[in-house]
Amino acid sequence: MQEHYLILAGLGFATIIMAWLPAFSERLKISSPILLLLIGFGLFAVGLPLGWPDPLWNDLDLMYFSEALVIISLMGAGLKMGENYSLKAWRKPLLLVFVTMPICMVSAYFLGQYFLLLSVPSSLLLAAVLAPTDPVLAAEVQLDDPLEEEDYENDIRFTLTAEAGLNDGIAFPFSYLAVLVAQAGSWAAFNFTDWLWDKLILKVVIGVIAGLFIGWLIGMLMDRLYKYAGVKTFVGFLALSLTFMTYGFTELIHGYGFLAVFFAGFSLRYYEKVDQNYKKKLHDFITEMEHLFMVIYILLFGGSIMNGMLSLTDWKGIAFAFIFVLLVRPLAGLIALSGFKDSFKSKLAVSFFGIRGIGSIFYLSWAFVSYDYFDHKNELYAITAYIILISIVIHGFTAPSVIGHFRKKGSMKP
Numbered sequence: 001m002q003e004h005y006l007i008l009a010g011l012g013f014a015t016i017i018m019a020w021l022p023a024f025s026e027r028l029k030i031s032s033p034i035l036l037l038l039i040g041f042g043l044f045a046v047g048l049p050l051g052w053p054d055p056l057w058n059d060l061d062l063m064y065f066s067e068a069l070v071i072i073s074l075m076g077a078g079l080k081m082g083e084n085y086s087l088k089a090w091r092k093p094l095l096l097v098f099v100t101m102p103i104c105m106v107s108a109y110f111l112g113q114y115f116l117l118l119s120v121p122s123s124l125l126l127a128a129v130l131a132p133t134d135p136v137l138a139a140e141v142q143l144d145d146p147l148e149e150e151d152y153e154n155d156i157r158f159t160l161t162a163e164a165g166l167n168d169g170i171a172f173p174f175s176y177l178a179v180l181v182a183q184a185g186s187w188a189a190f191n192f193t194d195w196l197w198d199k200l201i202l203k204v205v206i207g208v209i210a211g212l213f214i215g216w217l218i219g220m221l222m223d224r225l226y227k228y229a230g231v232k233t234f235v236g237f238l239a240l241s242l243t244f245m246t247y248g249f250t251e252l253i254h255g256y257g258f259l260a261v262f263f264a265g266f267s268l269r270y271y272e273k274v275d276q277n278y279k280k281k282l283h284d285f286i287t288e289m290e291h292l293f294m295v296i297y298i299l300l301f302g303g304s305i306m307n308g309m310l311s312l313t314d315w316k317g318i319a320f321a322f323i324f325v326l327l328v329r330p331l332a333g334l335i336a337l338s339g340f341k342d343s344f345k346s347k348l349a350v351s352f353f354g355i356r357g358i359g360s361i362f363y364l365s366w367a368f369v370s371y372d373y374f375d376h377k378n379e380l381y382a383i384t385a386y387i388i389l390i391s392i393v394i395h396g397f398t399a400p401s402v403i404g405h406f407r408k409k410g411s412m413k414p
Contacts, residue, residue, distance in 0.1 A: 003049045010048040011296070014039055018295050029404070031396035033298055037389075040302020052303035055312070056381055059368045066362035069293040070168060071261045073358070075243040076290055077165040078215075078265020079283040081158075089155065092350065093162035095336040100354070101167050103332035105131050105174060108324060116316055116383075121182035122376045128174035129364045129384060130324060133164045134357030134391075156406055159350050165266070168359045169207060169259030173200040175363045179371045206255030208263055214246045215267025236285025242268070243286065297358065305389065312382035321386035325394065329354040349402050356391045360384050 017039060021032040044052055105127040112123030176199040184190040218238075243261055250260035268282070333351025340347065364384055368377060 006048060007050055010043055010050065011299075014043070014295050014299055015292060018291055029397075029400045031392075031399055033294075033392045034396040036295060036298040037302045037392060040299040041306055043299060044303040044306045050300065050303065052307055053300060053309065055304045055307035055309035056378065057300075057304065057365070059365045063362060063365035063369050065293075065297070066358050066365060069290070069297060069358050070362050071243050071247045071258065072240070072286060072290050072293060074165055074168060074258055074262040075239060075246075075265045076283060076286045077161050078211075078262045078267075079239065079269055079286065080161055081165070081266045081269050089158055090162065092155075092159040092337060092340070093166060096159065096163040096333060096350070096354075097166045097170060099336035100329070100332040100351075101131050101170070103335060104324075104328055104354075107328045107332070111320055111323070116320055116379075118376050118379075120187065121178055122374055122380060124181055125175065125178035125364070125367050125374060126380060126383065128171055128178050129360045129367070129380075130356060130387065131171035131174060132168040132356075132359035132363070133160070133354045134168075134359055156346055156349055157403070160353055163354075165262040166259075169256045169262060170204065171359070171363060172256050172258060173204065175367055179367050182371050182374060203254060203256050204259060206253060207250055207257065207259035210250040210253065210255050211246060211260035211263025212267045214242070214249070214260070215264035215269075218242055218264075219268045236281045239265075239282040239286040240289055301385075301388070305385065309385050310382055310389070312378040313386070317379060317383040318386055321383055321390055325356070325387060325390050346406070349406065353395060353399060353402075355395050356384075356387050360388065 014036070018032070018036065021035055024032075024035065043050065108127040108130050109123045112118040112126045113120070116123075116126075118126065173195070177195055180195055180199075181187065181190045222238075242264060246260050246264040247257035250257045330348065330351045333354060334347055337347040337350060361384065364380060368374060374380070
């Protein structure tokens, strides 16, 4: 029982600190994930019995936990979108998804093949898991108020929020690609047509349509029940219920639940008859849940690092991580945004803050659960951990200052 009480006290301490971290991080110009990571190091060092990864997690447990965290965060990202943003504002995130993401994946694949000397399936998997930007760890550079108006600063944050919401789901077909190629044993034996029509097109379409429909339906029900039956359902908890229901239902009907959850939040935001203050209440509740899960994840991630997770790859894995975060993503982002008249600073900010995180962990663990014979498993986990750590540290130290710089510009256009 003593260990049980120690765990409760330790988690309580960490979550209390998390309540104050946004204010501290704003003053220190450091993102809160960095401070949480340091707390994780400290709790591991004092021997808090949290069941630290040793150094790897159990694939199935990791998949379920990261899955829950990602879909909660995707609902939050969807609820941040709204009628304040024009269709024109969606051009940038769509270009980041359909230009930047493929460039990043192709680069990761060839670096995996010819620099890290991974097999074809493992190179494909590495490319797929690094495709999504993160809606969890990237909160510092994303929208944080569903009622924010479109302006210069928020144009950058909207772009990054929408990109994270979209590409976390669109990365799924390519994780399937890696698994199916591994199962087939070679490119020649792989059924490309089945993957294209089923895993890439059909499941994406079902996910988007299911999400839009469920968000609209829930918004209509809230309005009708209140208007005609006097039933008031305006509670923040609905956001969490909607998240899990949408995800589970969409997966059952052969769609991508990640996309559905994001579009359900997005659709509900656009349902004009739902009270604006209630939309903010939904957003605030799901954000609190996201923070709780994030605290637990980063604490355990810190413990896995202290337990030697980073030692599972060599200097090539470390070099790959830095190359991907500091060169591949920024250059790919600049290529996608080259046709816009925005200042180079604003385009560089969007390109640089392609933060990697929990989505990558989900796809990696999902692939290992789906197919247990990938080679270089430990190395792939370690490389992904390095990329997340580099992203947390480098982006964590730069994001507050960069966003603060654009905030000072107010609504001035570049």
